[in-house]
Amino acid sequence: DAGVTQSPTHLIKTRGQQVTLRCSPKSGHDTVSWYQQALGQGPQFIFQYYEEEERQRGNFPDRFSGHQFPNYSSELNVNALLLGDSALYLCASSWRTMGLEQYFGPGTRLTVT
Amino acid sequence: GIQVEQSPPDLILQEGANSTLRCNFSDSVNNLQWFHQNPWGQLINLFYIPSGTKQNGRLSATTVATERYSLLYISSSQTTDSGVYFCAGSGGYQKVTFGTGTKLQVIP
Numbered sequence: 001d002a003g004v005t006q007s008p009t010h011l012i013k014t015r016g017q018q019v020t021l022r023c024s025p026k027s028g029h030d031t032v033s034w035y036q037q038a039l040g041q042g043p044q045f046i047f048q049y050y051e052e053e054e055r056q057r058g059n060f061p062d063r064f065s066g067h068q069f070p071n072y073s074s075e076l077n078v079n080a081l082l083l084g085d086s087a088l089y090l091c092a093s094s095w096r097t098m099g100l101e102q103y104f105g106p107g108t109r110l111t112v113t
Numbered sequence: 114g115i116q117v118e119q120s121p122p123d124l125i126l127q128e129g130a131n132s133t134l135r136c137n138f139s140d141s142v143n144n145l146q147w148f149h150q151n152p153w154g155q156l157i158n159l160f161y162i163p164s165g166t167k168q169n170g171r172l173s174a175t176t177v178a179t180e181r182y183s184l185l186y187i188s189s190s191q192t193t194d195s196g197v198y199f200c201a202g203s204g205g206y207q208k209v210t211f212g213t214g215t216k217l218q219v220i221p
Contacts, residue, residue, distance in 0.1 A: 035211075041214075042213050042214050043156075043199075043211045045209055090156065100161075101158070
């Protein structure tokens with residue numbers, strides 16, 4: 001039973017560039033949530049996708065956008081990168097959108113220089 | 114949204130000692146999880162426990178939903194228990210909110 005997978009593992013980008021992160025949910029799950037975790041802090045909710053639509057959104061600017069594909073995998077896009085976007089980006093999957101038990105991927109560590 | 118407070122923020126234990134971590138919520142939650150984050154950043158599921166008590170080996174957790182708190186017990190701690198422990202919760206269709214974590218260091 002494959003768990004949640006994310007790619008890439010690490011990424012270095014320059015301020016102003018755009019980045020795309022990818023996530024495949026755990027087998028049997030249909031909902032994907034994205035989180036940003038800055039150093040020394042708890043994960044912060046970015047948004048959640050279910051049935052290919054954004055269902056909930058945290059306090060993040062429109063520079064953060066996403067997509068969910070018919071196979072339930074998801075992408076997180078960040079435009080016009082800022083130094084403050086440097087963080088660990090975590091993807092979580094669950095069944096249905098009611099915030100039931102979530103399983104997390106290993107994360108993508110993004111560094112913006 | 115829901116506020117989540119964890120205590121203590123830092124904890125140093127001698128190997129073999131027991132500990133209790135606490136998580137307080139500002140409002141009712143019907144989804145509550147405990148996680149252990151290893152040094153590489155992976156969040157490992159410990160318990161999904163919106164109410165009641167569960168045990169898994171040396172770990173156990175209790176959630177008192179009516180009083181809006183949850184406790185994580187670690188018995189006979191080992192060095193491999195080191196890391197950051199997070200609780201996270203949500204009410205109904207609200208977004209999941211994480212606490213600020215308890216950083217645990219178990220020394221031999």
